[in-house]
Amino acid sequence: MNFKSRKCEENGKKVLRYSIRKHHLGVASVAVASVLFFATGVATVQADGPGADEPVSGTPAPPSTTSTLGTSGANTGDAEIENTNIDTNTSASTESNGNNRAALTENGPIKPEDNVEARNNNEKPRGLERATEPANYDGKVSLIGQWTSESHEKKDTENTYKNATDKLGSPLSNPGLFRGAAKTFLGWSDMPPVNGKIADGARLFSAEDTIATAFPNGLSADSKLYGVYASLNDQDTPFPADKFSMGFAVIGGMNKFAINDNKVHIDTNVESEEVLPNTNLNKETKDKEKNTRRIIDEYKPDNNDTTKVNEVVLKAEFEMDKTTAMTVYRNPHVGYVGPVLSNTYKDNNFKLDEKKKTYTYVDLNVNLDKDLVVPEKLYAEFNGYSWRPLYALGIKEDGTKEILNVYSKEGTALGNTKDSFNSIVSNTDPRVTFGVETKGNHNITFRMILRSLNGYDSNRPENERNERIAESVVKPDEGKSIAETIMRNMILRSLTSTELKALFPNKSDEEINQMVVRINQDKAKELADTNGNTVLKVTGSVEGNVHPSAGRIGSGWLSLDSATNLPINKVEANVLELGYVTFYNVSYRFQSGTEGKVLPAVIENYKPKDTATYENEANVTPTQPTTTEYIDAENDGKWVFKGYDEAKKQVNKADVEFIGTWVFEANKYGVTYKFVSGTEGKALPAVIEGYKPKDPKTYENTANVTAIQPTTKEYPVAEEDGKWVFKKYDAENKAVNEADVEFIGTWVFEANKEGGNIKIS
Known part of the structure; x- marks a missing residue:
């Protein structure tokens, strides 16, 4: 010293x-608090001002x-x-x-x-x-x-x-x-x-x-x-106290900076309502064996692709060992060499695919389903205390990488060089908000490097090189210490439409909606009709390289280079699955089955009310009307429900309608016959009642009915030396008048004529 x-x-x-x-x-071990993509509800630390010194x-x-x-x-x-x-x-x-993420216990807060x-x-x-x-x-x-x-x-x-x-x-x-x-x-x-x-x-x-x-x-x-x-x-x-042993201990100690056994989480700590904010949750499932989280929302028909979109909000976190996380934040400094993990940053060209790695970095690989709509400019926020973005890379289908253009949160173009992020990295705030020109890529890699401190790890002007966030300016998260705040998970998340509106207040809602990750309305409908069985997937991974160096140990030809490369093994994230289900309604329509007759309006009230909804391909059995007959006094009859067009229907990407038929049945009237005596003082013999005709028919109102003659028109009465003779009905024809028809037949008694027979006394 x-x-x-x-x-x-x-x-x-x-x-x-x-x-x-x-x-x-x-x-x-060096800590790569990295993150895979996006989200909402991210806790941030707003620092008061710049740090003092180390x-x-x-x-x-x-x-x-x-x-x-x-x-x-x-x-x-x-x-x-x-x-x-x-x-x-x-x-x-x-x-x-440095900077790093907040630490939690293995069992949570x-x-x-x-x-x-x-x-x-x-x-x-x-x-x-x-x-x-x-x-x-x-x-x-x-x-x-x-x-x-x-x-x-x-x-x-x-x-x-x-x-x-x-x-x-x-x-x-x-x-x-x-x-x-x-x-x-x-x-x-x-x-x-x-x-x-x-x-x-x-x-x-x-x-x-x-x-x-x-x-x-x-x-x-x-x-x-x-x-x-x-x-x-x-x-x-x-x-070790002696230089020889110390030198080998330093060289061997570089291997202690390995970063493995990490975890990557996509939207695991985000409420499902925030992942798909413009639709309502139907169900959510998790499969620990497959490491998947499936969110199925109800399809909303009135969403569209302009004023109301199916927004998707994504967030990913990188979780690591707490001791490793704090070590990375410290980024130990050796003698005249500089910080162990980042001294090779000075004068480094930061090439993408080096055969022999020359610097420490971590790649956050984001893989979005090809059917997700990725905006032309995707705005995101990275939050971490040790790392900051270096490049945004578009990964083409053949695996080739393209450095994407970067924008400030105000929309200023920053280019696509190793210095593009420099001006938007703060030494008081762990957040870096930026935009990326996606160029249609659905696989995007965000390469992160450690925050620089001074001339040992940066050749930028002195007033631009300090990106480290001092402990003295860290405002701890609620219920956390400064150290725990520093160690919390690093996060990368997409900005929500609400946040974008605050950044760009002059843009219309339609323009803002085109700036978020979303699901096209037609695709959402297509997903919904599979009842949530077909989903869009979001996943990713983290990998990288740790290049610790304490410089050359020893002097002259006896010196040894302490630098080494420790691969950050690829860690696959969980799979986020997004889908929809749509529910169809059942409606009922009544129609008249009697030609020339219109259903009375009151029959509409007899339609069943089915409050249930049904998924596509579901079989639906109709509900019977609340009443199956309606007396139509005005038309002297009744309406009778005869049935639906089908006994069962299957939902086929549309609401189901059952058509019920009602027929009008007019009131039917019978015909009765009554016999009376037309001879004063004479009563009809009882036997004549048996001669009444029988008419099994019924007749509607106003029908014209012709009387049927008695089965016998004469009945002799020997004791009275005469006979009963049927003369006629009170009318040969009668019209039905909302009542049974009665024909009255008159019989008269006719005595035998004198001389017609010789009587011997």
């Missing part, structure tokens, strides 16, 4: 400045609100410590490297029982209020397992804190051009590390985190925090 001092005068005060030249290496290796911070930042062996560059009062506290202006307070103080988990007294932060914390003395010694110290806002502070100083970087401080943990890794379920805190963040319910007599270090050699073994 180079140490020099100078005196100067500011505002009438003498100021002693110490300039420390730090050279740190770092260890562990973290300083030094003694633990004093318990004040002004603390040293610092991570031993974690950062690089020149830092100045300004001492305005040599006999009192020292204030260090610091900056940390940190649980209350996992918090620092509960484990260290045996008190209530976070979120349970203490009923009697406020949290106490006037006390001491044991800081366990700090590497110092050029990574040769591990020590425990104790820090005193006064206020909840006091920062945790840096670990013990661990100087050394190579040896100091052999043990890279990653952060303070509430649990001891396991084999140099952050323990499962443990939390990690930055030196910039407050004591209240680490101990939400205050300090206790045995409060502890544990230093977590990434190491080039065995985690618990001091780094």
Whole structure:
């Protein structure tokens, strides 16, 4: 470590400045917090302003609100410590490297029982209020397992804190051009590390985190925090002291930067309603064996391809080991070489398909179904603390790659060179919002490189090269520490139509709709008619290369190059399957089956109400009318339901209609006969009743009925010396008049004539 001092005068005060030249290496696997494509609802960190300088290796911070930042062996560059009062506290202006994603436990977000307070103080988990007294932060914390003395010694110290806002502070100083970087401080943990890794379920805190963040319910007599270090050699073994052994340890330690056992998730943490925002969810299924998530929405017929589109919102996350993620953020600095993972960026042409890899990168490969509509300009947001975009590449069907044109979020063309993204990468905000001219490609690769810091990994002008986001400007996610925020998953997502409208307020809704990934309405209908069995697929993968280098070890012809290439093995993402189902209605129509007769309007009320809906190809049985007869008094009859055109119908990409037929049945009237005596004083013999005719017919109203003659028209009565003779009916014909017809037949008694017979007495 180079140490020099100078005196100067500011505002009438003498100021002693110490300039420390730090050279740190770092260890562990490099973290590729990458992501596959798109989405909604992404948590972002908005920083206050630019970082100061790199973290300083030094003694633990004093318990004040002004603390040293610092991570031993974690950062690089020149830092100045300004001492305005040599006999009192020292204030260090610091900056940390990189960016990365937030870390979660393997089982999800940190649980209350996992918090620092509960484990260290045996008190209530976070979120349970203490009923009697406020949290106490006037006390001491044991800081366990700090590497110092050029990574040769591990020590425990104790820090005193006064206020909840006091920062945790840096670990013990661990100087050394190579040896100091052999043990890279990653952060303070509430649990001891396991084999140099952050323990499962443990939390990690930055030196910039407050004591209240680490101990939400205050300090206790045995409060502890544990230093977590990434190491080039065995985690618990001091780094070799002799140069020969040290050199080989550095060279061998480069292999510790491998990045594998990663996971890629597409829209796994996005609500289904947000993936397909303009239609309603029908069902969602997940298949763990096939690693698929299927979202089937209800097809909406009134969507179209202009004012109402079937928008698709995509988001992908890259999940990695938390220790690896933090190591990448630190990007350890070695001597005069620079940051291990990115020192080869300086003067590098960043070629696409190098046979011998010369730099560290990760490719986020996005594969969109050929039937998805990809906009001419696709706007997306990348969110990560360690990485940033270098290229957007269109992958043609034959596998050839084409560098695509990039645009700022305001729509400014930025070209398609290695410098295209430079102007839109911020050192205070992990988000990079950009547009890509897709040129019709459905397979797009986003190549990511680490954020540059200084002249060691960039040959850009000094005011343009610093892309690293310092811990001091990170606003932690809700419920998270600064370190956990840095380690969270990196995300790449498509911008929604709502976000695009905010970016381009002068564009019409129709123009905005053409800027999102979407499903053509005809294709949506086609998918829907397969009842969700045919889907469009979105998937992807992550792969890349880690090129760690600590420069040449040794001198002259005896020196060895420490650089190596560690492939990031290809990891396939889950498959997102998108489809639709359409539901058809059943309707009923009634018609008259009697020629010349129109159905009364009231019969419409007898139509059944079928509230069920049916998928395509479903078999539907009709529902009977609520009433099957209607008395039509006006027309002296009734309407009778006879049946539907079919007893069952199959849905065939359209609503089903059943046609029911009603026929009019007029009232029918009978004919009766009545016999009366036409002879005064004489009653008809009972036997004559048997001569009445029988008419089995019925007659409609107004029908003309002709009377039928009696079966016998004469009946002799010997006792009375005469006979009964049928004379006639009261009418030969009668018209039906809404009642049965009755014919009255008259019989008369005729006595035998005298002389006709000789009577002997």
